[in-house]
Amino acid sequence: MNRRTLLAAGVALAMIPAAAMAHGPTRQKVTVTTEVAAEPAEVWAAIGDFQDLTWHPAVVSQSGEGGNEIDATRALYLSDQGAEGPRIDEVLYKYSDEKMSYSYRITEVAVEVLPVTNYSSHLTVMPRDGGGSVVEWRGAFYRGYPNNDPPPELNDEAAIAAVTGVYEAGLQALVERFGEPSS
Amino acid sequence: MSRLRDLALGLSLTLAALPAAGEIAFVTCQTGDAVSVLDLDSGEERARWDVPGKPAGVAVGGGAVFTVSPDSKTVRRYALNGEVTASVVLDGGPIGTAYDARNNRLFVSDWYNARLWTLDGTTLELEAELPAGAAPAGLALSPDGRLLASAERDADRISLYDTATLALLRSVPVGTRPFGLGFAPDGRLFVGNVGSNDLSVIDPQAGEVLATVAVGERPYGVAFAAGRAFVTNQYENTLSVIALADLSPVATLDTGEYPEGIAATADGRIAVANWFDNTLSVIDAESLETVALLDTADGPRAFGAFLYDGDLP
Numbered sequence: 184m185n186r187r188t189l190l191a192a193g194v195a196l197a198m199i200p201a202a203a204m205a206h207g208p209t210r211q212k213v214t215v216t217t218e219v220a221a222e223p224a225e226v227w228a229a230i231g232d233f234q235d236l237t238w239h240p241a242v243v244s245q246s247g248e249g250g251n252e253i254d255a256t257r258a259l260y261l262s263d264q265g266a267e268g269p270r271i272d273e274v275l276y277k278y279s280d281e282k283m284s285y286s287y288r289i290t291e292v293a294v295e296v297l298p299v300t301n302y303s304s305h306l307t308v309m310p311r312d313g314g315g316s317v318v319e320w321r322g323a324f325y326r327g328y329p330n331n332d333p334p335p336e337l338n339d340e341a342a343i344a345a346v347t348g349v350y351e352a353g354l355q356a357l358v359e360r361f362g363e364p365s366s
Numbered sequence: 367m368s369r370l371r372d373l374a375l376g377l378s379l380t381l382a383a384l385p386a387a388g389e390i391a392f393v394t395c396q397t398g399d400a401v402s403v404l405d406l407d408s409g410e411e412r413a414r415w416d417v418p419g420k421p422a423g424v425a426v427g428g429g430a431v432f433t434v435s436p437d438s439k440t441v442r443r444y445a446l447n448g449e450v451t452a453s454v455v456l457d458g459g460p461i462g463t464a465y466d467a468r469n470n471r472l473f474v475s476d477w478y479n480a481r482l483w484t485l486d487g488t489t490l491e492l493e494a495e496l497p498a499g500a501a502p503a504g505l506a507l508s509p510d511g512r513l514l515a516s517a518e519r520d521a522d523r524i525s526l527y528d529t530a531t532l533a534l535l536r537s538v539p540v541g542t543r544p545f546g547l548g549f550a551p552d553g554r555l556f557v558g559n560v561g562s563n564d565l566s567v568i569d570p571q572a573g574e575v576l577a578t579v580a581v582g583e584r585p586y587g588v589a590f591a592a593g594r595a596f597v598t599n600q601y602e603n604t605l606s607v608i609a610l611a612d613l614s615p616v617a618t619l620d621t622g623e624y625p626e627g628i629a630a631t632a633d634g635r636i637a638v639a640n641w642f643d644n645t646l647s648v649i650d651a652e653s654l655e656t657v658a659l660l661d662t663a664d665g666p667r668a669f670g671a672f673l674y675d676g677d678l679p
Contacts, residue, residue, distance in 0.1 A: 208436030209420045
């Protein structure tokens, strides 16, 4: 999914009551992996900085504080309007250079931008058998609609489709950048 | 009711349970629309039941397994062999459940409508609705069966009901966003507060918070064995172990990813459902070693009393 489709997910919705942390009954999970030709250290050097997700095609620019320390924050700007446009605010809660993995949560996002709540995610680079790397992106989240009987654009399927699309777009960009493994 | 009597009762129950031959876990697997029936002694998955509607809540008792599927709003009663003997659709957001053996009654929380349902434990016929605070979730029965406790997540409190009369006895403010809860063998109520990352320890008779104990991130469920409380920390992939005697921290154990439902066997093992990993960890409550890691269907929640101390038919 490219930036335009991410933004196109925004439709005119009635305001959802902003009950903090309220969520639907069924947490969803998505795991997407891809294989690339470059070795893990090279891939991690490119994507292992919490303060730089601009390798993802949907992220136009970002700002943040705290580097790669626990509780570091970042704001992902999904248009050329920066902080004024659609954005996703996130916080880092686990980081390991050694394991080539970091974990973060969304602290703030409009459901028109990404139809999820209570979202957490891990990004991990692992060695691939036969050379190259496996990149795994996984997330856990609830649908965008916290109440009973969600409208279709905010139901479980919509949440899964949106997150899957984000991960696939990011990992596809890595394949284009680093190439597919030869064997 | 004295602590001592509770303790004696708990002890006699434990001793009575010791000669039992088996220990079976009925693990609700929400995204897999299934219950994994796991034999904790052999490590075998004895059966996998199809349970539509994204089952989360579970209760075992009265020779039956009760499941709650919030997506289809359906509560089902299964015989231990997997046969559905009753089912009911509840108009609301059913999520948590607890079975009261003394009155053959099932309690179900309504996440969306601030109430509890009570159902006949055999037919699942709706008997009554009880008032509750906002977003009731986890339910638990006291060791003597006289009290029902309900965690009211969006009201930041718990409520206690008399299981004989169904009267609401009292509500007690706790930490932020209580979700799961359980009674210790001594009768104290332990409540996991997912918003404030702590446990509220409550004297249910006095309606007082006796202590607040810090645990890991997003404490979800609590179980008791070997004089200890075990708390699943969803966001931290750990289990907090706390001494019941003085509420001091004993250890923090690693679990799988997103540990959720937790329960204790009669012989002192702790079973933990790892939601992201599709596994059930079995931990020795004394040595704190993980003694088994069993595969489940997709998305194990096991939200409730999911263990059966006995053999399958």
